[in-house]
Amino acid sequence: MLLCDIGNTSYHFFDGNSEYKKDVKSFNPATIKEKVYFICVNKNVHVKLKSLQNWIDLSVFINKNEYYQTMGIDRIFAIESVSNGIVIDAGSAVTIDVVQKEKYMGGFIYPGREAMQKTYTNISSALSYSFNFECDLDIMPKNSQDAISYGYLKTLYCEVMSHNLPIILTGGDALEFKKVFTDAKIDTALIFNSMKKIIKENEDKLC
Amino acid sequence: MLLCDIGNTSYHFFDGNSEYKKDVKSFNPATIKEKVYFICVNKNVHVKLKSLQNWIDLSVFINKNEYYQTMGIDRIFAIESVSNGIVIDAGSAVTIDVVQKEKYMGGFIYPGREAMQKTYTNISSALSYSFNFECDLDIMPKNSQDAISYGYLKTLYCEVMSHNLPIILTGGDALEFKKVFTDAKIDTALIFNSMKKIIKENEDKLC
Numbered sequence: 001m002l003l004c005d006i007g008n009t010s011y012h013f014f015d016g017n018s019e020y021k022k023d024v025k026s027f028n029p030a031t032i033k034e035k036v037y038f039i040c041v042n043k044n045v046h047v048k049l050k051s052l053q054n055w056i057d058l059s060v061f062i063n064k065n066e067y068y069q070t071m072g073i074d075r076i077f078a079i080e081s082v083s084n085g086i087v088i089d090a091g092s093a094v095t096i097d098v099v100q101k102e103k104y105m106g107g108f109i110y111p112g113r114e115a116m117q118k119t120y121t122n123i124s125s126a127l128s129y130s131f132n133f134e135c136d137l138d139i140m141p142k143n144s145q146d147a148i149s150y151g152y153l154k155t156l157y158c159e160v161m162s163h164n165l166p167i168i169l170t171g172g173d174a175l176e177f178k179k180v181f182t183d184a185k186i187d188t189a190l191i192f193n194s195m196k197k198i199i200k201e202n203e204d205k206l207c
Numbered sequence: 208m209l210l211c212d213i214g215n216t217s218y219h220f221f222d223g224n225s226e227y228k229k230d231v232k233s234f235n236p237a238t239i240k241e242k243v244y245f246i247c248v249n250k251n252v253h254v255k256l257k258s259l260q261n262w263i264d265l266s267v268f269i270n271k272n273e274y275y276q277t278m279g280i281d282r283i284f285a286i287e288s289v290s291n292g293i294v295i296d297a298g299s300a301v302t303i304d305v306v307q308k309e310k311y312m313g314g315f316i317y318p319g320r321e322a323m324q325k326t327y328t329n330i331s332s333a334l335s336y337s338f339n340f341e342c343d344l345d346i347m348p349k350n351s352q353d354a355i356s357y358g359y360l361k362t363l364y365c366e367v368m369s370h371n372l373p374i375i376l377t378g379g380d381a382l383e384f385k386k387v388f389t390d391a392k393i394d395t396a397l398i399f400n401s402m403k404k405i406i407k408e409n410e411d412k413l414c
Contacts (some may be wrong), residue, residue, distance in 0.1 A: 147315045
């Protein structure tokens, strides 16, 4: 079974054993002849896939009333298999979504590591540092690198911890954020696991 | 008595009655003949002022050991007249500094409103909203504008409130942030008040 999570820059495949990525700009989805179950946040790719019968859009099986209209399908799938917890998906944006007793409570969006580093650099060249994810967040900073690292990380940390829920980390920067959310569980296959779950729940319609 | 707080873009004057600004690019400080007490974070302007005897640099009267080496002189002056509290200076950056029992405890830097709005827009055009400073921070968002407003404001709010100290707001966006920090005191003359205090404390050297 081939699964594919399509973002703005790449097709992210999982063939049951391994994961691999293809560039959105150069990859031609028509070259794949087997059945592919996908979700897609990229509007241009989405249009292209409509004409390919072996590409099956799993978003149609989601009850969108449980979420909100403009919420990205990748965010929805990241939490679809979570019954109780706060999911931090750390990519180009960091999305934080709360699920309690199987119910979606809402979520928010925070800038990703690279985007936020650029922000500080653009404010002043004196703030052009990489974030120190190992900065001690228990003491107030007294140097510029810690002052921006704390500004980026401690603020997020305080909000997330206030929910008092199990934390699940996913996305490309999950390992970096694990240094801050030390008790979090890392699950990089969260979206693919939800895709499998949705397929299983809808086997009758998908045959 | 003429006071001047010089930033990267403007000379900010206070003549005892009113405030006014002059553009760093076009204003010639040599046109002022009376005594001016100043602080300055702009390196180019600082060099220019060294040759003007009527421009008195107040930063020399600060005991910098109480702060840290790369800390901006405007941040130092914003807290110099605060004996107990957390100062939020909301400008192109938002600086947050903690003073307890007359002692500087440290501080951090968060992006200013405009800089952070640009960051979200650059991540995705779907996030190109103005922040809603009146967004209800007690409930998790379920729409995109609130999702970024909450991401920007609630995270900062959680950190600041964790100190359990009186909050003083200053800077160009003080009124916007007052909508979030409803119990905060606004004091836009914080830097000028510190300048007056430093002048008074050093009257003998300044005569």
